[in-house]
Structures are given as C-alpha cells and as structure tokens.
Amino acid sequence: MKLLKVAGFALIALILVMGVKTLTFTLPEVVIQPQLDASEVDAQAVAGRLSKGIQFATISHMDESQFEQQAFDGFHQFLANSFPLVHQKLSLERVNGYSLLYRWQGSDAQLKPILLMSHQDVVPVDKETRDRWVHAPFSGAIADGIIWGRGAVDIKSGVLGALEAVEDLLAKGYQPQRDVYLAFGHDEEIGGDNGAAKISALLKARGLDFQFILDEGGSIVGDGIIPGMERPVALVGIAEKGYVSLRLTAKAVGGHSSMPPKHTALGVIAQAIVDLEQHPFPANMQYSRQLFDTIGPAMGGLEKAIFANMWLTEPLVERILSGSKTTNAAVRTTTAVTMAQGSSKDNVLPSESHAVVNFRIMPGETGESVKAYVESVIDNPEIEVTIEGGFAGEPSSVSKSNNDSFAMLKDAIYRVTQDENLIVAPYLVTGGTDAKHYTGLSDSIYRFAFNRFTPETLERMHGINEQIKVDDYVDVVKFFRELILGANPS
Numbered sequence: 001m002k003l004l005k006v007a008g009f010a011l012i013a014l015i016l017v018m019g020v021k022t023l024t025f026t027l028p029e030v031v032i033q034p035q036l037d038a039s040e041v042d043a044q045a046v047a048g049r050l051s052k053g054i055q056f057a058t059i060s061h062m063d064e065s066q067f068e069q070q071a072f073d074g075f076h077q078f079l080a081n082s083f084p085l086v087h088q089k090l091s092l093e094r095v096n097g098y099s100l101l102y103r104w105q106g107s108d109a110q111l112k113p114i115l116l117m118s119h120q121d122v123v124p125v126d127k128e129t130r131d132r133w134v135h136a137p138f139s140g141a142i143a144d145g146i147i148w149g150r151g152a153v154d155i156k157s158g159v160l161g162a163l164e165a166v167e168d169l170l171a172k173g174y175q176p177q178r179d180v181y182l183a184f185g186h187d188e189e190i191g192g193d194n195g196a197a198k199i200s201a202l203l204k205a206r207g208l209d210f211q212f213i214l215d216e217g218g219s220i221v222g223d224g225i226i227p228g229m230e231r232p233v234a235l236v237g238i239a240e241k242g243y244v245s246l247r248l249t250a251k252a253v254g255g256h257s258s259m260p261p262k263h264t265a266l267g268v269i270a271q272a273i274v275d276l277e278q279h280p281f282p283a284n285m286q287y288s289r290q291l292f293d294t295i296g297p298a299m300g301g302l303e304k305a306i307f308a309n310m311w312l313t314e315p316l317v318e319r320i321l322s323g324s325k326t327t328n329a330a331v332r333t334t335t336a337v338t339m340a341q342g343s344s345k346d347n348v349l350p351s352e353s354h355a356v357v358n359f360r361i362m363p364g365e366t367g368e369s370v371k372a373y374v375e376s377v378i379d380n381p382e383i384e385v386t387i388e389g390g391f392a393g394e395p396s397s398v399s400k401s402n403n404d405s406f407a408m409l410k411d412a413i414y415r416v417t418q419d420e421n422l423i424v425a426p427y428l429v430t431g432g433t434d435a436k437h438y439t440g441l442s443d444s445i446y447r448f449a450f451n452r453f454t455p456e457t458l459e460r461m462h463g464i465n466e467q468i469k470v471d472d473y474v475d476v477v478k479f480f481r482e483l484i485l486g487a488n489p490s
C-alpha cells in the first residue's frame with residue numbers, strides 16, 4: 001500500500017513537471033523591423049530577366065564531354081548585358097572558365113566580407129516527361145503571375161536575384177562597408193568539383209575569412225511539409241551530411257553451378273547486405289533537437305508536450321523519426337545498398353561478387369568511421385571493404401545559430417516577410433550543396449534560399465513544371481537587398 005502511494009506521488013510529480021515544461025515551452029518574442037529599403041521592386045522587369053535567364057539551358061550532365069559551353073557563354077553575355085552597373089563597378093573573375101566570382105569592394109577593409117552563393121547550372125529534363133510540362137522547360141514562360149522553367153527555383157532565381165539586388169543598390173548610389181562577394185558555380189548538380197571547389201580554393205589562397213556565407217539548402221516551408229506544424233517555417237541549414245560509397249567484395253573458387261557450396265560469393269555478399277540493413281547507424285538527435293526546440297512551442301497540444309519534454313521523450317521521438325525515410329535521414333548516417341553483381345552466366349558460380357553501398361554521413365562521423373562501423377557489422381574477414389572511387393566528401397562543419405551572423409539572416413527574412421507567424425529554425429541539410437566546398441572559409445555557413453514551398457511545389461524542384469511566383473521572386477530580390485543592407489549598418 002505504501003509503495004502504491006509513493007508510485008502515485010511520483011506519477012503526479014512527473015505529470016506536474018511535464019505540465020510546467022510544456023507551459024513554459026514558448027516561442028521567443030519576435031520583433032519585426034520595417035524594411036531597410038522599402039522601395040518597390042519592378043516585378044515585370046525582374047520577372048522578364050529571370051525568364052530570359054531560364055532560356056539558357058545551362059544543364060549539368062554527368063558526362064563532362066556533353067558540357068553545354070554555348071549555353072554558359074550565352075548566359076554570361078546575358079548577365080553582362082542585363083546588369084550593367086554590376087559589371088561596371090564590381091570586379092569579376094571567371095574561375096576555371098565558367099564559374100563566376102564577383103567582388104563588390106566595401107569602404108572598410110577592417111570588416112569581414114560576406115559571400116552570397118548560388119549556382120548557374122540546372123538538372124536535365126527527362127525526355128519521357130517533356131510533354132507533361134505545361135510550358136516547355138526552357139521557355140521561361142510567364143503566365144498568370146508565374147515564371148515557369150527549369151532553374152526557376154533551383155536556382156537561377158538565386159543567381160539573378162542577387163544580381164538584381166546589387167544592381168538596384170548600385171543604381172541608388174549605395175556603398176557597402178564590407179566587401180560583398182557573389183559566387184556562382186557552374187557544376188553544383190554534379191558535385192561542384194570544377195566550380196565551387198575551385199572558387200573556394202582561390203578564396204582560401206587569399207586568406208579570406210567571411211562574416212557569413214549563404215548558399216541554397218533550406219527554404220520557407222508551409223502547409224504541413226513539417227508534420228504537425230501549421231505555421232510557415234524558414235529552415236536554415238547549419239550543416240550538411242557527407243557522402244561515401246563502400247564496395248564490399250567476396251572472392252570464391254568459382255566453377256560450375258551443378259555442385260555449389262552452401263554460400264556462393266554472391267550469397268556471402270547477400271548476407272552482408274542483410275546485416276547492414278538490419279543494423280542501421282545509431283541515431284544522433286542533436287540537429288532534430290535544435291529544430292524541435294525552436295518550432296516545438298508552436299505545435300499542437302500533444303506534439304508540444306512531447307517536444308517540451310525531450311529529457312523524457314527523446315527515445316520515443318527517435319523511434320518516430322526513424323520510422324519515416326525523410327526524417328530518418330536527419331537523425332543518422334543512412335545506408336543505401338545500390339549495386340550488386342555475381343557471375344556473368346546463370347550456370348557459373350561467381351569467383352568474385354560485390355555490392356556497393358552508399359552512405360550519407362552525419363556531421364561528427366567520417367568516411368573512415370563509416371567503414372569501420374560497416375566492417376564491425378559485417379564481421380566477416382572474407383569480405384573486403386574498400387572506399388569506392390569517384391565522388392566522396394566528409395560532412396560539413398556545423399555553424400552556430402545563436403550568433404550575430406545568424407541574426408543578420410533571420411532579421412532579413414523577417415523584414416521581407418513581415419510575418420510574425422513565421423519561425424526561423426536551424427536544421428541539418430540531408431542533400432548536398434556547393435556550400436560543402438566552403439568549409440573553413442567562415443564559422444557561419446548557412447544554407448537558405450528565399451523560396452516558399454508547399455508540398456506540391458517542392459516536388460517540382462528537379463521535377464516537372466518547376467516554377468516560381470512572380471511575387472515570390474520579387475521577395476527573393478528584396479531578401480538579398482535586405483541581407484546586404486542589414487550586414488552593413490551605416
């Protein structure tokens with residue numbers, strides 16, 4: 001009886017603690033400043049230029065011999081013609097032929113420069129899907145307040161949007177205090193080794209250290225893209241995952257298949273695949289916790305109580321997040337078995353068999369630590385594990401979300417949206433961006449493009465009918481303008 005009483009008190013105490021935690025789990029107050037430059041942006045003019053920019057099919061092909069030289073040359077000429085002040089007042093370097101690095105010199109060399117990144121290239125359009133586009137993918141059609149075409153959101157709107165902002169500020173006679181750099185790679189969609197990596201090497205050789213670097217990655221997401229979240233959220237990437245593929249190889253005697261051993265080399269590899277899929281990497285909740293600490297207070301009753309009490313509920317949250325492939329990718333190094341091979345004939349035992357497994361690495365881990373984990377899970381000395389050549393990259397550094405640079409970004413987002421319902425939240429980017437090449441050039445490297453996505457428009461990126469609303473594009477231009485002005489208080 002006494003024990004029951006104690007248990008009862010403990011339960012009441014627990015409920016009380018959880019209740020208090022939930023009640024005090026609140027959003028910080030948002031103070032939204034008016035825009036630093038309240039002048040209108042000429043929507044028709046900027047939309048017209050974006051439309052033209054989309055018409056240059058600056059496609060990145062995996063096969064480098066298919067490089068679209070004419071499209072890039074044409075695009076560069078178009079930029080020079082469209083942004084005369086930028087090309088008059090800023091220095092421009094062509095890095096490795098096709099990547100563009102602009103520098104707008106500031107008045108105070110003591111201040112750290114800022115760097116705005118984007119990329120000129122776009123992904124190809126699948127032949128089979130071409131007739132499902134309402135407007136041809138490289139038409140740049142403008143209809144009913146929407147600009148259509150490949151690159152509308154990924155991300156000619158970033159390249160041209162930044163140039164529009166600078167051109168506009170130059171026309172007003174504005175002079176920044178900090179140096180403002182614009183860097184537009186030309187091969188982001190195939191890894192950025194020829195573009196962003198080369199620009200980064202150049203900037204490092206010059207010993208530059210940036211106040212902040214901003215690339216694409218996160219966006220403003222609404223309409224329940226984050227389950228349980230009804231308010232819009234501006235997701236700002238503070239880190240991105242790494243990439244490595246491992247080759248598993250098993251050797252055997254081979255021979256005829258009429259008298260097979262218990263396991264062929266392919267069977268041995270198959271067992272390793274099963275083991276790997278059954279033993280996912282341990283979860284790392286660090287980034288999800290940061291995200292939910294920020295947006296949790298705005299969620300509904302039960303979710304709010306759960307996220308307010310992560311000290312108790314974290315194992316439950318971890319299980320839920322691990323259950324969906326999207327959120328699973330945000331909490332651990334992922335394992336994707338992508339290729340496998342046995343012998344070349346049905347009646348021949350493989351003398352060698354292999355599989356290739358692709359991993360997206362959490363910050364804090366490395367390609368080597370992933371290999372070590374895989375070897376321990378497979379636990380079979382007959383299988384050789386090697387790092388597959390080709391593309392590989394360690395996870396990025398992790399930037400802070402509680403410093404001046406993050407505040408500059410956050411304030412600019414609020415000044416453009418003027419939306420106190422919006423929440424700006426740090427998160428982990430699970431895909432890859434050019435920003436990974438810039439690790440070491442700033443302690444504040446953020447991944448955010450001022451795009452507004454619904455579940456439907458998000459699908460169109462890299463997909464069919466990519467588009468951006470003219471009004472949203474006007475806000476892209478305003479965002480860059482506000483960001484530059486806010487980073488240079490006069």
Ligand SMILES: [Zn+2]
Nearest residue numbers: 154155188216
């Ligand atoms: Zn992109």
